[in-house]
Amino acid sequence: MVATEAHPTPAAVAADARATQQGVLSVKWQLAAILCAILAVPTAAHAQVPQRPAAPPVAAAPAAPTAASQATHVAVIDVGYVFKNHARFKAAMDRMKEEVMAAENTLKADRDRINGMMEQIKGFNPGTPEFKKLESEIAKAQGDFNVDAQLQKKEFMDREAKVYLSVYTEVEKAVEQFAREHRIAIVHRFDGDPVDNSDRNQILRGITKPIVYIEPGIDITPDVLKMLNAPVVATQPAATQPRTR
Secondary structure, three states, X not given: OOOOOOOOOHHHHHHHHHHHHHHHHHHHHHHHHHHHHHHHXXXXXXXXXXXXXXXXXOOOOOOOOOOOOOOOEEEEEOHHHHHHHOHHHHHHHHHHHHHHHHHHHHHHHHHHHHHHHHHHHOOOOOOOHHHHHHHHHHHHHHHHHHHHHHHHHHHHHHHHXXXXXXXXXXXXXXXXXXXXXXXXXXXXXXXXOOOOOOOHHHHHHHHOOOOOOXXXXXXXXXXXXXXXXXXXXXXXXXXXXXXXX
16 A cells, blocks of 8 residues: 655645745844944954154254355454553553562562672681571571562463453454454454564564465454453543554
């Protein structure tokens, strides 16, 4: 007896159709949810990359001086002439000369006293108590005299050096100020004293001068000297003002 194949009823077919439709809808909703999740996650291209702080602005380099602003002129100055005619330098040296003369007079008196003692000792016989006593006094006086003379000489030389340094510093500052105001790039030192052709040493000095020719217009000696003497000249009568170079 052959078994007959059971055919689904119309109700069963409808139920299967509804189940299939519901499964398809469920899959569609799951795919939509996955797609939304993917879109919500930022990709590497759209991810927020932390930015490094910006570097501070670089200060602009100072502009190179143009040819119009650069100092291009050359000048010369006779420093020896400035010292000879510098009012305050001359006054300081004159005061020092007076002090030197006073010190020399004091030393001369001491030297005369020692010479008198040396004449006096000739009247005593060597080896006598009077001779020995006076001999000791002469030796002490001579030693004191030499020490005092050396100390005074050193003191005056130190003071003189300080005066020269002080005045030369003034000269340097005045030259710098004048050069800046007149766009002078370099100032050479020169000796403007005339050469005595009858003096061998002066002839050699003239031959060895570092500067052979100078245009008169570049000598700033009178201008600098005027700047240095201005405070003194203003308080002196016109007749005592230094002559221009």
